[in-house]
Amino acid sequence: MAVHYFAYEDIDRRKWDRCVAEASNGSVYVYASYLDHMSAHWDGLVLGDYEAVMPLTWNRKWGITYLYQPYLSAEGGVFQQEPVTSETLRAFLEAIPGKFRFWEFSLNAENLLPDTGFPLYPRANFLLPLRASYAELSAAYNKNLRRNLKKAEDAGLVYTKDTTLPTVLALAREQLNGHTGLKPIHYARFGQLYEKLSEDRMAVTRGITDERGKLLASGVFLFSHAKAYYLIGGNHPDGRDNGASHLLLDQFIREYAGSGLTFDFEGSDIPSLAQFYRSFGSYEQPYAAIKLNRLPAPLRWLKR
The missing domain is CATH 3.40.630 (Aminopeptidase)
Incomplete structure (x- = not known):
């Protein structure tokens, strides 16, 4: 060979x-x-x-x-x-x-x-096929996820497609600082890459805001090979107790339900994150x- x-x-x-x-x-x-x-x-x-x-x-x-x-x-x-x-x-x-x-x-x-x-x-x-309807997909959510989504609903949180990449990266940098090896140069390079991916319809940003428009959770999602990849997540401390990050992924799943894509959570060997991803009915690969x-x-x- x-x-x-x-x-x-x-x-x-x-x-x-x-x-x-x-x-x-x-x-x-x-x-x-x-x-x-x-x-x-x-x-x-x-x-x-x-x-x-x-x-x-x-x-x-x-x-x-x-x-x-x-x-x-x-x-x-x-x-x-x-x-x-x-x-x-x-x-x-x-x-x-x-x-x-x-x-x-x-x-x-x-x-x-x-x-x-x-x-x-x-x-x-962790992967979640998005072939089924949102009603079918959400029926597989666990009880803890449902409780957090109810908190988000009661808090009046809003799913938005208007979140800009600099805002997403700023929140990620603020919350992940010291927890990853990411440096300013890595964010800058990804920003350049995102422009190209976005032009090719291979990348979007999504966010969760409170009633005043404050960004509480956000993410970058990439598309390729019939998959939607969850790449960069940022969560403001103010959103931790009202289900902001749970609502972000839930609404992304709602948006692409029935699309035939597979949602790739990008996994984690950290038990708490693994359990979070499993709560959406995903399977481990x-x-x-x-x-x-x-x-x-x-x-x-x-x-x-």
């Missing part, structure tokens, strides 16, 4: 994006333009004439070149039109150049395979991740 490594400048972007678009497990996060904006650097592995691809998102620190998962990007790994096999995944992982001495990145649900010879482990994601340390012995302990 001929898997070849291509440096960034040698990648045929048109063929790369065509492979991603046609892949059975394709994802918005591995289009060339997304990788351009959200990765410090990226190269790629390619099977044949772009029959399958795998991004290698990398950076360098202390003279060490390493693979990592970019911020605001949930998936990586091997993508192709046919189902990925253990043999294919193993061939791609074996083709990663030795200059990358440390790996810690996500793959995808189709890459959670046995017998690869590499230390894959599962992470949790594990996906693969990998961590591999080939650093020299004196440095290996730093990245255990």
